[in-house]
Amino acid sequence: MLKLGVNIDHVATLRQARYRGQPNGEPDPVAAALVCEAAGAHGITAHLREDRRHIIDGDIQRLSREIRTRLNLEMANVPEMIAIAFDVHPGIVCLVPERREEVTTEGGLDAAAAISALTETCLRLNNAGIEVSLFIAPVGCQVEAAAEIGAQFIELHTGSYAEHFEQTAERNRELDRLAAAARRANQLGLRVNAGHGLNVRNVPLLHGVPHLVELNIGHSLVSRAIETGLATAVREMLAAMKGYTG
Numbered sequence: 003m004l005k006l007g008v009n010i011d012h013v014a015t016l017r018q019a020r021y022r023g024q025p026n027g028e029p030d031p032v033a034a035a036l037v038c039e040a041a042g043a044h045g046i047t048a049h050l051r052e053d054r055r056h057i058i059d060g061d062i063q064r065l066s067r068e069i070r071t072r073l074n075l076e077m078a079n080v081p082e083m084i085a086i087a088f089d090v091h092p093g094i095v096c097l098v099p100e101r102r103e104e105v106t107t108e109g110g111l112d113a114a115a116a117i118s119a120l121t122e123t124c125l126r127l128n129n130a131g132i133e134v135s136l137f138i139a140p141v142g143c144q145v146e147a148a149a150e151i152g153a154q155f156i157e158l159h160t161g162s163y164a165e166h167f168e169q170t171a172e173r174n175r176e177l178d179r180l181a182a183a184a185r186r187a188n189q190l191g192l193r194v195n196a197g198h199g200l201n202v203r204n205v206p207l208l209h210g211v212p213h214l215v216e217l218n219i220g221h222s223l224v225s226r227a228i229e230t231g232l233a234t235a236v237r238e239m240l241a242a243m244k245g246y247t248g
């Protein structure tokens with residue numbers, strides 16, 4: 003069965019828009035994570051960014067204590083984040099590239115260009131009992147680098163597939179690249195996740211990509227939750243206003 007890891011970063015994005023710097027605020031990404039688990043999600047993913055623009059340290063601490071599935075901590079390969087991973091001990095760390103000016107994680111890691119730094123981090127995390135995934139583009143040399151580094155998982159970047167979804171030829175080319183990368187990873191003993199830009203429209207065609215273990219999905223789920231949940235929120239508010247006599 004293909005597993006779903008829900009990325010809850012954008013619940014925190016909304017909270018930070020109003021409550022940055024304050025100890026409490028809504029919506030609470032941990033409460034959202036528990037709702038996702040109750041609905042059947044197999045794991046929770048959260049990206050602790052250097053600039054703390056959405057998820058903050060306290061969220062990671064609380065997620066690691068309160069969720070029942072497993073925490074996939076997305077982070078850059080930097081000493082500050084590695085120390086946090088040792089402290090909270092997530093089930094898995096997904097190493098991603100990070101640039102301050104990007105809106106979201108734009109590209110995959112250049113694992114082939116950072117083999118020694120990534121090997122060292124992977125080994126340290128593995129020695130602490132934490133599995134490691136590398137977020138990479140569906141390119142043979144990156145998959146081979148991930149195997150050389152000793153990662154347990156790769157997460158294939160599906161952004162380009164999602165971007166080209168409406169153009170049949172390009173979409174099929176991206177699906178072929180994902181399938182080839184997944185096959186190569188499987189040959190090398192890597193387990194394969196995928197994510198970025200996925201939604202209910204483009205996920206069905208991913209069924210043609212072999213060896214997938216888990217999809218990590220955030221933006222489309224949080225967007226859909228707002229659209230489907232607003233009616234309830236409005237009804238609740240109208241009930242709270244009912245009976246006003248002026």
Ligand code: PXP
Pocket residue numbers: 009011049076096098106107137157196197198199200218219220221222
């Ligand atoms: N996987 C990784 C490694 C990511 O960085 C992101 C975006 O934060 C996702 C999955 C989820 O992407 P999206 O929000 O587009 O579903």
